[in-house]
Amino acid sequence: MAYEVAAPKYVRLAQTIQGRIEDGTYPPGTRVPSENQLVQAFGMSRPTVVRALELLKRDGWLESRQGYGTIVRGRPEVVEQKDRxxxxxxxxxxxxxxxxxxxxxxxxxxxxxxxxxxxxxxxxxxxxxxxxxxxxxxxxxxxxxxxxxxxxxxxxxxxxxxxxxxxxxxxxxxxxxxxxxxxxxxxxxxxxxxxxxxxxxxxxxxxxxxxxxxxxxxxxxxxxxxxxxxxxxxxxxxxxxx
The missing domain is CATH 3.40.1410.10 (Chorismate lyase-like)
Known part of the structure; x- marks a missing residue:
């Protein structure tokens, strides 16, 4: 019997945040909402939010800046295939x-x-x-x-x-x-x-x-x-x- 397995919560959250970056809700150069704000907005645990943000940083959508928090970088100019x-x-x-x-x-x-x-x-x-x-x-x-x-x-x-x-x-x-x-x-x-x-x-x-x-x-x-x-x-x- 065919079935689908849902993606983990942190992956789904990362996809949602990525979508908001792409549609301009979170413009490049601005700060993303704080961890507390994301926990409240999406009703997810802090570890889930942290993992989602780390995934987006790894893939080049976000970056951490000392004294500023987490900043939106926008879509990477060239997204190379990750799974080498x-x-x-x-x-x-x-x-x-x-x-x-x-x-x-x-x-x-x-x-x-x-x-x-x-x-x-x-x-x-x-x-x-x-x-x-x-x-x-x-x-x-x-x-x-x-x-x-x-x-x-x-x-x-x-x-x-x-x-x-x-x-x-x-x-x-x-x-x-x-x-x-x-x-x-x-x-x-x-x-x-x-x-x-x-x-x-x-x-x-x-x-x-x-x-x-x-x-x-x-x-x-x-x-x-x-x-x-x-x-x-x-x-x-x-x-x-x-």
Whole structure:
């Protein structure tokens, strides 16, 4: 049975404030209402209001100015696509990132990953699984897969968090060079272990971003399956028409 999952309250509030910026209700250069005023106006809790404002600041609609409060910047001139999950997966410093390494070990290669790596279906690969957290809550589960030939001579098999990014580590240890990334987005229901790590109730789907990182020849060096709870995501891209 098809169904829709409502966006979180803070996302809906951010969308409302963004709409008021676009229609001129909150003109660029002016202060947005205070947190107290927004709490009263929308009947939402202070944490919800704070998260909505932080989201708008992150995306470039608002900015904080010392002594002035939160100021409207207006629509960013160019809104680049935010969800560069591939770059984040490659460049995340496990030792500094908000989250934890939850699993490292040799596993049978998943079918989609085998195809991307050019491996037979029953091959074994190394998997590093990292749970990304924000404000103490799980927001993203990243399972990265590496062919055996690229694991030897690295610390990828270590159960300790890597210092520095996987990309830096592999380029230094294996003398490879990452050149480009392909991302394939699909939706599916998570496995029981995935749902438990992400704190998802039964029946809530995830967005799966399959990140294929290649060298200049097109050879895949690493494949990451980035799982995002579908009830907490909104994908948006703004681009110019020629």
């Amino acid at each position: 999950r591939g770059r984040e997966a490659l460049e995340r410093d496990e030792s500094r990132a908000s989250g934890r390494l939850v699993e490292v070990g040799e596993v049978p290669v998943p079918v989609r990953v085998a195809s991307a790596l050019g491996l037979p279906k029953r091959a074994k690969v190394l998997m590093r699984r990292f749970l990304v957290e924000a404000d103490g809550e799980p927001v993203e589960l990243v399972s990265s897969y590496f062919p055996a030939g690229l694991v030897e001579g690295t610390e990828l098999e270590s159960s300790e968090a890597l210092s520095g990014s996987v990309r830096e580590h592999m380029e230094a240890r294996k003398k490879v060079r990452f050149d480009h990334v392909t991302e394939r987005v699909s939706a599916r229901l998570p496995g029981s272990g995935e749902a438990e790590l992400l704190g998802l109730p039964d029946g809530v789907p995830v967005l799966s971003v399959l990140v294929i990182a290649c060298d200049a020849s097109g050879q895949a060096l690493q494949v990451s399956d980035v799982l995002l709870p579908a009830d907490r995501q909104e994908l948006e891209d703004t681009y110019r028409l020629s």
